[in-house]
Amino acid sequence: MKFKIPFNKPYKSEKALYYVMDAFARGHVSGDGIFTKKCQNLLEDRLEAKQVLLTTSCTSALEMAALLLEIKPGDEVIAPSYTFVSTASAFLLRGATIKFVDIRPDTLNIDESRIETLVTDRTKVIVPVHYAGVGCEMTRIMEIARNHGISVVEDAAQAVNSKYKGQYLGTIGQLAAYSFHETKNFICGEGGALVCNEAQFEQRAEIIREKGTNRSQFFRGEVDKYTWLEVGSSYVPSDILAAFLLAQLELIDEITDKRRYICERYASMLEPLRKIGVLQLPVVPKHCEWNYHLFYILVDSLETRSRLIDHLKSESVHSVFHYVPLHTSPVGRKLGYREGMLPITEDVSERLIRLPCYYELGLTEVNQICEHIHRFFSNEGVI
Ligand SMILES: *Cc1c(COP(=O)(O)O)cnc(C)c1O
Numbered sequence: 218m219k220f221k222i223p224f225n226k227p228y229k230s231e232k233a234l235y236y237v238m239d240a241f242a243r244g245h246v247s248g249d250g251i252f253t254k255k256c257q258n259l260l261e262d263r264l265e266a267k268q269v270l271l272t273t274s275c276t277s278a279l280e281m282a283a284l285l286l287e288i289k290p291g292d293e294v295i296a297p298s299y300t301f302v303s304t305a306s307a308f309l310l311r312g313a314t315i316k317f318v319d320i321r322p323d324t325l326n327i328d329e330s331r332i333e334t335l336v337t338d339r340t341k342v343i344v345p346v347h348y349a350g351v352g353c354e355m356t357r358i359m360e361i362a363r364n365h366g367i368s369v370v371e372d373a374a375q376a377v378n379s380k381y382k383g384q385y386l387g388t389i390g391q392l393a394a395y396s397f398h399e400t401k402n403f404i405c406g407e408g409g410a411l412v413c414n415e416a417q418f419e420q421r422a423e424i425i426r427e428k429g430t431n432r433s434q435f436f437r438g439e440v441d442k443y444t445w446l447e448v449g450s451s452y453v454p455s456d457i458l459a460a461f462l463l464a465q466l467e468l469i470d471e472i473t474d475k476r477r478y479i480c481e482r483y484a485s486m487l488e489p490l491r492k493i494g495v496l497q498l499p500v501v502p503k504h505c506e507w508n509y510h511l512f513y514i515l516v517d518s519l520e521t522r523s524r525l526i527d528h529l530k531s532e533s534v535h536s537v538f539h540y541v542p543l544h545t546s547p548v549g550r551k552l553g554y555r556e557g558m559l560p561i562t563e564d565v566s567e568r569l570i571r572l573p574c575y576y577e578l579g580l581t582e583v584n585q586i587c588e589h590i591h592r593f594f595s596n597e598g599v600i
Pocket of ligand 1: 407
């Protein structure tokens, strides 16, 4: 079905085409060419990050983090269930046991007050996911990690250019992963980055990313041949993708501003409905700066959600929901999890609707979507 207002449109800048053509003309289309370097430098400067390495996806970056931390069978990883599969699968691939935690009902982020009860002497990692680009309570999470000698890997897939207490998300934990997938704010189709915030990881990260070899050092002339040093994989993206990405990263502020107008318009148009308790809107704590990654509403029940999605569909507006909690998915069940174990996650996952939010979406369209939502609730007789 074709919608008048689709759920997402990938942002395409014309500059991307020139950069891609340039990469092509240079004849360096494998990884780690000039555009990869430019993207990494831009991100390192802007985010004040020690080391940023472009990867083929955020999933790859999370897998690299699990390799860097030498996760092995028997190790335990604490993560939310209300997230995308890669948050957990990157560690499951190394044989870890995932301990799912429930989320906070306000930001829908990992509930930091429930983390400590899950810590055992086998706990190796906490993986906070900055849902919608809003920061988890990192001060408390880092404190718990420090007290117990645990590492923190931020799943910052959605949080490029967001801040927590003045610090960019992705630069707080020992390691972090960003996504440049088509559905995110800054994109190259499929792509991501690993952020290393401690010097101890820098060399090994390069090696793991290059199939376990010291090829990066070889190209810099630091060694006279390259060889296999540890278990790694193929995590380097093509410079063509980096060229596409650079064009977007150079427009970080412009893209963010555009998304801000959209989210602020949604918030102000829907505020009257929130005030009378018909729906809940995203909560951004005072100490968090948001990148406006996604705009969601929470309605009162699964039934209302299905009817509202249908209503919007009948007006040719595409809205979607997510996530099926990881702990009630077929894999989660196999791991021994059952419905009822994480009540807030289960409740939210049934009531949340994501509204269209993308660069090309005009404020007139946002107004229309909000009017459709108002009309829906007035037809329901609740306003
Ligand atoms: C998008 C996303 C990922 C995966 O990103 P890819 O780049 O597609 O691998 C992982 N975690 C979260 C929270 C995401 O939103």
